[in-house]
Amino acid sequence: MEALVSLRATVPSLTHRPNKLSVRKSISMDLPTRYSVSVASSSSSIRAQQIESKDGSATVAPVPVPEEALKVKEWEVGMFQNEVAASQGIRIRRRPPTGPPLHYVGPFEFRLQNEGNTPRNILEEIIWHKDTEVARLRERRPLLALKKELENAPPPRDFIGALREANLRTGLPGLIAEVKKASPSRGILREDFNPVEIAQAYERGGAACLSVLTDEKYFKGSFENLALIRNAGVKCPLLCKEFVVDAWQIYNARAKGADAILLIAAVLPDLDIKYMTKICKMLGLATLVEVHNEREIDRVVEIEGIELIGINNRNLETFEVDISITKRLIEGERGKRIRDKGIMVVGESGLFTPDDIAFVQEAGVRAVLVGESIVKQSDPGKGIAGLFGKDISLSSN
Numbered sequence: 001m002e003a004l005v006s007l008r009a010t011v012p013s014l015t016h017r018p019n020k021l022s023v024r025k026s027i028s029m030d031l032p033t034r035y036s037v038s039v040a041s042s043s044s045s046i047r048a049q050q051i052e053s054k055d056g057s058a059t060v061a062p063v064p065v066p067e068e069a070l071k072v073k074e075w076e077v078g079m080f081q082n083e084v085a086a087s088q089g090i091r092i093r094r095r096p097p098t099g100p101p102l103h104y105v106g107p108f109e110f111r112l113q114n115e116g117n118t119p120r121n122i123l124e125e126i127i128w129h130k131d132t133e134v135a136r137l138r139e140r141r142p143l144l145a146l147k148k149e150l151e152n153a154p155p156p157r158d159f160i161g162a163l164r165e166a167n168l169r170t171g172l173p174g175l176i177a178e179v180k181k182a183s184p185s186r187g188i189l190r191e192d193f194n195p196v197e198i199a200q201a202y203e204r205g206g207a208a209c210l211s212v213l214t215d216e217k218y219f220k221g222s223f224e225n226l227a228l229i230r231n232a233g234v235k236c237p238l239l240c241k242e243f244v245v246d247a248w249q250i251y252n253a254r255a256k257g258a259d260a261i262l263l264i265a266a267v268l269p270d271l272d273i274k275y276m277t278k279i280c281k282m283l284g285l286a287t288l289v290e291v292h293n294e295r296e297i298d299r300v301v302e303i304e305g306i307e308l309i310g311i312n313n314r315n316l317e318t319f320e321v322d323i324s325i326t327k328r329l330i331e332g333e334r335g336k337r338i339r340d341k342g343i344m345v346v347g348e349s350g351l352f353t354p355d356d357i358a359f360v361q362e363a364g365v366r367a368v369l370v371g372e373s374i375v376k377q378s379d380p381g382k383g384i385a386g387l388f389g390k391d392i393s394l395s396s397n
């Protein structure tokens, strides 16, 4: 039996539970799995509502049941999160379809025999891991505590402005240089990895902004790296390169000194992107919304408040890299619409040579995001000159 219970019915049941774990447990005992997943997956939109709540309480929906939270999802009532996502062409499921493989019923535990609980690709695996990681972190540092930390955060800097300025100064796309130790597709990129030294070298070499990978498990990055770079006095605005599944992560990034954050359209439905973008604006963060195909870019262009779109030449499900994707996605009418809306486009991934830079610039990008080709150089700052075919440092003017 499958219970197609609407969100209206599920939210009140959440309000009486002290924490997310007990919600998952108690509901999964008396209702079919699919129902429990829908409740547990009340993630970003409902959690985002919690952010605005006065009590700022931890992981469970605010009390009393917020009418607004219901309104936000009104058009989706009766649909499950993955179904809403699928209706927008999103294949990445936010978490395993039947919950974690281990289930507890009273003192007993059992395993679900379900092959659907295997991630279908690396991006899905990262997202499932991120979902549990964030739930744990939220329990340790609830939003209220995080909001307090924001009072001591260094002020946000103008990420998009820095890209525009560099583009005008050099006549080349503004560079977001990535502080990247490793990746699932390439393994370890640099053994002697000192994030602050790399960031300083990038800055000297003429980078407009930096991207700092903060995921530990798959990229060997960290929020500590981000804070270290910020506190070392690096002036380039910083992008927090994360896999965002929950608005809590946005507050965390700002608290650590980020000036911008990545949102991935292959993972987040429109409503999440819209709501998260609003939160970012409120906090003074820029959002780089990443797309990889026509459907994603068409969705994102129409979302209110979007100023910066990244076209990732890497397919995050297969690792295939093809820089002509940037060109394909912004040619013709679509490109015109993007320009008319004043959206800046960033070409991301797989850029190694001056010809690659010229190719994406010709296609219409005004910024590029580059990791591997420069981080691997013995002097990553000089690597930038190699990438652009000329010195673009401030001292070159």
Ligand SMILES: O=C(O)c1ccccc1NCC(=O)[C@H](O)[C@H](O)COP(=O)(O)O
Pocket: 122, 123, 178, 180, 183, 184, 185, 186, 312, 314, 316, 319, 348, 349, 350, 351, 369, 370, 371, 372, 373
């Ligand atoms: O790089 C990967 O292997 C990867 C795998 C799964 C999700 C994301 C991944 N990379 C993120 C990026 O897109 C790149 O770090 C970024 O665009 C720089 O790319 P590159 O210049 O090719 O290092």
